[in-house]
Amino acid sequence: MTVPPARIRTLTIDGKDVGAREDETILDVARENGIWIPTLCQMTGLSNIGACRLCLVEVAGSTKLQPACVTRVEEGMQVTAHSDRLAEYRKMIVELLFAEGNHICSVCVTNGHCDLQWLAQRLEIDHIRFPYLYGKRSVDASHERFVLDHNRCVLCTRCVRVCDEVEGAHTWDIMGRGTNARVITDLAQPWGESTSCTSCGKCVSVCPTGALFEQGKAVTEMVKHRELLPMLLTMRGRQR
Amino acid sequence: MTPEELSELAVAERQRLDRLAHQINVCTATACHASGSEAIKTRLTAEVRERGISGQCLIRGVGCRGLCTNGPMVSVEPQGVLYQHVTADDAPALLDSLASEPVSHIQAPTDDPFYTRQHRIVLEHAGEIDPEQITEYIAVGGYQALAKALYEMSPADVVDELTTSGLRGRGGAGFPTGLKWRTVAKALSDRKFVICNGDEGDPGAFMDRSVLESDPHRVLEGMAIAAYAVGAHEGFLYVRAEYPLAIKRLTTAIRQARQRNLLGDAILGTPFTFHVEIRLGAGAFVCGEETALIASIEGERGSPRPRPPYPAEVGLWGRPTLINNVETLANIAPIIKNGGAWFAGIGTEKSKGTKVFALTGQVKNTGLIEVPMGISLREIVFDIGGGVPEGRSFKAVQTGGPSGGCIPDELLDSSVDYESLTRLGSIMGSGGMIVMDNTSSMVEVARYFMEFSMTESCGKCIPCRVGTAEMHGILTRFCEKRATERDLALLEQLCDLTRHASLCGLGQSAPNPILSTLRYFKQEYLAALESNQPEEVGAAAEEGRS
């Protein structure tokens, strides 16, 4: 049986001519071609949700900005992944995360291994222009192996997705609205009392910040194993 | 039931009503209900029975007549007498007067501009028929449009008629309804859905509630026609749980329509099947956004997802789905009955038909109104609304709820249509219209709406979740007169970000109340700057908020 030929699209990203399969996203193609687009909620191996808005790009002919992680390529598309306006929006988005949570890098277990901290540096953020909100948030240390610190959670929902889509447990979910939104385990019970959690630790490895970490880790000690998910998916035979 | 039987039933029902000397209609919609209309109805019914005139005088509960501020409202037909501020104790006098002059102290003028300037299509039966009796809806021509569509038109004809009518979505964005229907009709799938969006959440808005309470069959008929046109066989009515009366009447209406073969299998003797179910919303504003609403019906958390793909292609449970607002669907039956050209004859070039508004705030006549598109804001506020109360002056009118903006006095002659309102920095929205007088602070107004957007943000995307919270914080500083020039700059930057980077329409439109007040009332922001305040010792120490 012959496989139907894959349709190929040609487009430009930041003026560079690129080719792509029709089912690829702008982000896939940009990465393939060495064009860096910042992302946070996106993680290869998990479903794309277009939530963090860091990967917004300009597409010629459209007044709306498009999230690169969920926007399919189209023939003749002219994508601008880097402009002053996008750079400013990306900075502001990361600044808003710092203003929202209580991110104190100097005393964080993930200091030095944190996606948020790295993004701030890469986007040349040297201070947060927006007033810090200093919300009162809690820490759940009831699990025998892991800790959840809401102060450092950016609500990217990587934990929710990896638990649902890869582990199949769906222990994690989101509760509440606006800045009161929180990740929860089961029906907002303490993590240690969760009956669905398999203690597999996938959520900890995909968490971009120090919100999820292993018990007993001190400042800078919580190294995240980002290679775990791609490896697992390869072992399971998933192609892409 | 066949179309012939439907017509026969309509004739019989009309004859029955015509034989009555008097029909006394008591408004039992939410506002009048809250001011005691149920007691009036009970008292009138008892009096009529006592006097032995039940055969000539029908007492019935009807839907909303609009002028909620003067409720409870009672009308006597066919004499055309209208009463306002009625109490149960007025019942005997009201009945005594049937043969003579109306009771003067409660009589309401029917020639008031509030009534004469309106143009009722969506609300044509509101206050005229008993919403709990399907026979009353049938008597006024109900379900005839469905019969016409099923027997005389192909699904494509129905879509064409809608396209000709120029009807645009009444939920806020104003997307052409015909185009939406055509897209869903074209989608290939073994299963499609029609959803009626009744998740009305704007503060001060109650258009959908009133339509559902006053004329539920009208919406069901619109849904059935829509389902026929796009090839769907299942429908969901998504209604806020905070609307118990609307839910009760819809439930009754669905049951009655099923019994009469107007919903369900083999509708009106044709092979067309359409089943409708009600789903209750849990009071989240964001569930009015179509992708969030779909997630909610699926049993997921009500959060929007990026579009495309649009629900017309990938909707409920991944199937092509048509989502229309209550008011949009209430416009369908008259369009099919009278033709798209008739509808297109009302309104402006690009905005056809009428729009229902919930007129509230500092205006004499608060309530529900329906006006032709193209009417000026001034006519609505001053003629229909009767202007602001004595001793105060008009300042601004807010349209479009938390996604809309404030329009100042000098622009009151602008036409009410989708394009004009957008040009003014507001939106048509679903139909909330709040009048503000000279005592209102526009910065406070902006903060009020921002507080709403902040607490109702689903929290999924960062610009909306944190942006609204930051904007609210900065507006609070303005309200407390301790904002700085830097705050003003940050506010403008945040408006820009939230507007262009948010995931769904709610976030994208959340800055509108700030942007429009900055545009027309910037002096109020400047006057609130800390540098423009008299020096106060220790003010700086208050800086850090706890």
Added chain:
Amino acid sequence: MSTDLTPPTARSDAERGEPKPKVKAATVWLDGCSGCHMSFLDIDERLIELAQHIDMVYSPLVDPKQFPDHVDVALVEGAVSSEEDLEKIKRIRKHTSILIAFGDCAVTANVPSMRNSFSVKDVYQRGYFETATRRAGVPDQVVPKLLPQARPIHEYVPVDVFLQGCPPPADVIYGLLTDLLAGRKPNLTEHTRFGR
């Protein structure tokens, strides 16, 4: 705000071939742990080189107790946490050409901000009563009153340069000062970040 450290008078002096006057520098310690100052001292022998161009006119490391009327560059460590901090930072801003938020506490409020989720009353309760080993009580003399929250400097006054790090590495401090002395605009995020 300009980041050129050369005073206008110096420029004309230089044109006349006269020796360039030294830059007046200050370091300030608000609500911080003094770690940034320690890191400053870790510049080590290069301090001697810097001293040829810089006059330290005010600092916890030198004698003067009053912030001078004019300072070319001020490195301010720590968050604004008390009424005294607030008064100080306003005076510093008024009399300083280039104000540098020196380290994470100055830039983000960092560790001092960990009290911000609690009320001042609760903080006093914890600090002066629950954990007191003797003479429990809130001091009402000498110790300045706390503001409701500890906040970064730029939320009160404009800041010209943000130097991140907890503490900023000595090399970065040295690099920043030499850049400023040479009239270059430094790119600090290349070398440091929050928490480094």
